[in-house]
Amino acid sequence: xxxxxxxxxxAEGAAFGDGFALAAAQARILVVEDDRxxxxxxxxxxxxxxxxxxxxxxxxxxxLAARDTDYALMVVDLGLPDxxxxxxxxxxxxxxxxxxxxxxxxxxxxxxxxxxxASGADDYLVKPFAVPELxxxxxxxxxxxxxxxxxxxxxxNIVVDRDALEAVVDGASVPLTRKQFQLLELLARRKNHMxxxxxxxxxxxxxxxxxxxNAIEAHVYKLRQTLRAAGAEAEVETRRGIGYRLVExxxxxxxx
Amino acid sequence: MADGPSAAxxxxxxxxxxxxxxxxxxxxxxxxxxxxxxxxxxxxGRPDCLxxxxxxxxxxxxxxxxxxxxxxxxxxxxxxxxxxxxxxxxDNRPAxxxxxxxxxxxxxxxxxxxxxx
Numbered sequence: 001x002x003x004x005x006x007x008x009x010x011a012e013g014a015a016f017g018d019g020f021a022l023a024a025a026q027a028r029i030l031v032v033e034d035d036r037x038x039x040x041x042x043x044x045x046x047x048x049x050x051x052x053x054x055x056x057x058x059x060x061x062x063x064l065a066a067r068d069t070d071y072a073l074m075v076v077d078l079g080l081p082d083x084x085x086x087x088x089x090x091x092x093x094x095x096x097x098x099x100x101x102x103x104x105x106x107x108x109x110x111x112x113x114x115x116x117x118a119s120g121a122d123d124y125l126v127k128p129f130a131v132p133e134l135x136x137x138x139x140x141x142x143x144x145x146x147x148x149x150x151x152x153x154x155x156x157n158i159v160v161d162r163d164a165l166e167a168v169v170d171g172a173s174v175p176l177t178r179k180q181f182q183l184l185e186l187l188a189r190r191k192n193h194m195x196x197x198x199x200x201x202x203x204x205x206x207x208x209x210x211x212x213x214n215a216i217e218a219h220v221y222k223l224r225q226t227l228r229a230a231g232a233e234a235e236v237e238t239r240r241g242i243g244y245r246l247v248e249x250x251x252x253x254x255x256x
Numbered sequence: 257m258a259d260g261p262s263a264a265x266x267x268x269x270x271x272x273x274x275x276x277x278x279x280x281x282x283x284x285x286x287x288x289x290x291x292x293x294x295x296x297x298x299x300x301g302r303p304d305c306l307x308x309x310x311x312x313x314x315x316x317x318x319x320x321x322x323x324x325x326x327x328x329x330x331x332x333x334x335x336x337x338x339x340x341x342x343x344x345x346x347d348n349r350p351a352x353x354x355x356x357x358x359x360x361x362x363x364x365x366x367x368x369x370x371x372x373x
Contacts, residue, residue: 037275079314106318106333128321128329154365230314 020074029054032062032088032254033104034081038127042075045131046138059083066092068199070186071099073141075125078116079107082105086119100141105124127223155247156233160188169230179204180223187236187246196243220244265324275323276367282312283363290356293349301323303343309352310339325366331359 014172029046033039034057043053054069056062059080066074074092078085088103103121105112106128113124122144123137153160159168160181167174167184176184186203187195197216205211222238232247270276285308292305313336321329335355361367 035315035319036277037270038322040274041322051322077318079318104318106314106336127318128323128326132323 028054028069029138030062030065030074030099031055031068032059032069032074032080032085033057033077034079035077035196038077038104041131042134045092045134046075049135049138051138055079059085059088062088063091063095066097067095067193068196070189070199070203072110073100073102073138075102075104076121078103078112082204086115089116089119091194100144102137102141153185153191155188155246156193158184158227158232158234160185169232171229173232174226174230174232176223176226179219180226183219183223184246187244190247194243194245195238200244269323275319279316279320279325279328279363279366282316283360283367285312286356286360286363290353290360293353293356306339306343306352309356310336311345313339318357320366325362328359328362328366331355331362335359 001159025130027053031039031042031046031053033042033055036057039055039057043055046053051072054065054071056065057080059082062076065071076085076089080088085103085105089103092099092101100122101120102123102125103116104125104127106126115122123141125134125137151161151163153162157170158174159166162185165181167176167181182204183200186200198218200219201211204216220236220238227235232249234246237245237247239245265294277305289305289309292302310344311333316332319329319337320326320332335352335358338348338352338355342348
């Protein structure tokens with residue numbers, strides 16, 4: 001297979017449409033591949049699509065990154081040095097990480113593909129692959145709404161409706177600013193898990209935005225007040241120096 | 257089907273030539289391992305030597321074709337299958353030795369030289 005792949009033009013906006021270009025501008029992709037050359041090529045091609053790409057060579061590091069970062073897609077190689085790729089995918093799903101996963105492997109047997117998909121992967125790419133196929137599969141997965149991603153998140157009596165951009169407590173709409181809603185949506189998605197301040201900054205602000213030193217603290221304070229006033233049975237817990245998490249009230253521990 | 261990528265493909269797939277350097281390094285490694293396996297007793301096969309061959313073959317099978325070297329990928333995949341069978345107890349050491357020679361030959365062609373021993 002002569003991979004004329006890369007010779008195809010790099011005008012991905014034109015190739016995949018303006019909608020994709022717009023979505024890609026906000027998408028962050030994790031590539032889990034220990035082969036430096038393949039990882040470099042995949043990273044380069046996905047960056048050419050306008051995506052932000054993190055490359056990691058070990059499964060354990062990938063688990064940490066997937067927990068702390070809101071990736072739009074993960075590209076995971078089956079053969080990793082510290083852990084089988086199938087195991088990694090299963091572990092991610094067990095931890096409720098719903099990010100779409102494209103598995104890569106040098107094997108093309110039907111049972112390998114079935115195992116990959118059964119472990120929780122969303123699609124499968126057999127190595128060696130042609131670069132246009134990689135691009136097409138990534139683009140298709142980014143367009144596809146993940147069945148694991150419900151548009152409504154529920155924590156105690158709070159419902160966060162990501163389609164309506166509305167938070168509801170006991171059936172009543174809660175008045176939130178856009179930033180407060182984004183913060184609540186992020187914390188609800190990561191219910192019970194600590195969310196580092198840096199991650200919140202990345203979710204609420206663009207790279208070029210000026211963020212004042214206590215902006216996140218201010219948003220958290222306001223959100224906490226609003227939720228309490230609405231009678232929410234979950235609250236934002238603070239761990240100084242670590243981050244924030246949304247927990248049901250009976251689990252919450254006051255840390256300030 | 258061409259054995260290797262065109263110059264235009266290579267310029268985009270491997271702009272700084274690092275993958276070609278890797279092919280050359282893997283070729284040296286495989287030639288050394290071929291010597292080691294050739295010196296083994298029939299029916300034998302040091303596990304570390306076989307594991308090393310399997311690892312190089314596995315990585316080449318996945319990567320080479322993606323960089324346009326389909327023949328290298330194909331030979332590497334065949335070799336990997338033979339080594340896996342040998343490690344599971346098959347009596348196929350000659351097939352592994354032959355697979356190694358085929359892969360080294362494919363690497364030589366990919367590197368644009370015939371350095372066969």
